[in-house]
Amino acid sequence: MSRILESKESDNKQLYHNNIPVWKRYTLTVTEAAEYYHIGEGKLRRIAEEHPEADFIIQNGNRLLFKRQRFERFLDNSTVI
Numbered sequence: 001m002s003r004i005l006e007s008k009e010s011d012n013k014q015l016y017h018n019n020i021p022v023w024k025r026y027t028l029t030v031t032e033a034a035e036y037y038h039i040g041e042g043k044l045r046r047i048a049e050e051h052p053e054a055d056f057i058i059q060n061g062n063r064l065l066f067k068r069q070r071f072e073r074f075l076d077n078s079t080v081i
Helices: 002-015 030-037 041-050 068-077
Strands: 027-029 057-060 063-067
Touching (some): 027 030, 027 068, 030 041, 030 063, 041 063, 063 068
Antiparallel strands (some): 027 063
C-alpha cells in the first residue's frame, strides 16, 4: 500500500514544479512537453528546428522552451507532425 502512495506522490511531483501545474505553465521544457503532449523529445526538437521563427518557441540560452498555449494552437492546426 505504501508503494502505491509513494508512486502517486512521485507522479504529483512530476506534474507540479514550483507548485504550478503543468497545464497552467506559460512555457514547458522539451522533457515536460514530451510528457504532456506524448510527443518524443527528438520530434519536438525537430519541430523547433523546422520552425525557427515560430511564435511557440523560446530559446533561453541553450534551453529550448515551448510556449504551451501557442504550441497547442500549432498542434490543433497541424494534420501531421
